Amino acid sequence: EKLRQKCHDLKTIPLIGQQRDDLRKNLRIVAIDKNAIAAFEVIEDKQIVTILNIFYGGRDYEAIMGSETPHINDGLDR
Template sequence: MMIQRLAVVLSEKAITDLEAIAAYILESSGSENIASSFVDRIRDRCQSIGNAPRGGRSRDDIVPGLRAVPFEHSAVIAYTVDDDLVHIVNIFYGGRDYEALMRDAGPSDPS
């Protein structure tokens, strides 16, 4: 039985996270190419979650239904899955304590 690929959507918060990551990398590296390449790789990884949506680590201990996958040892992609959609909730970069941040904020509204 083939598993259907799910569509992937980024929340406004996840898009803001990507913009902040790009700005941080641009500032620290001085290279727009490095910053945009890194963000493109994160976006590609987000899209690939749709191929195996249950593959991320379950983080029900933080928020019910939350899953997380690491990215290149420097970021964590947090997402939820409903019947036919993967919602990228947040993207945390650079060792931020995403567990505490998610517990404090609760899930953002995916709509």
């Protein structure tokens, strides 16, 4: 339920979370709860928000999102 609510929040407040252009252009990170974060991309001029990945349990999102070609679902393994 928290995940669903946070994703809904992105529609109305797309610039929440921490900007991480150091890892990937337009990347933002937001905590969903104490065990999960969402990585998403905001293209302001086109008003587009794309959820790139959800990371659970302390996955190294910086290494995954910082690679040149991050793979969707890399953070979903448990």
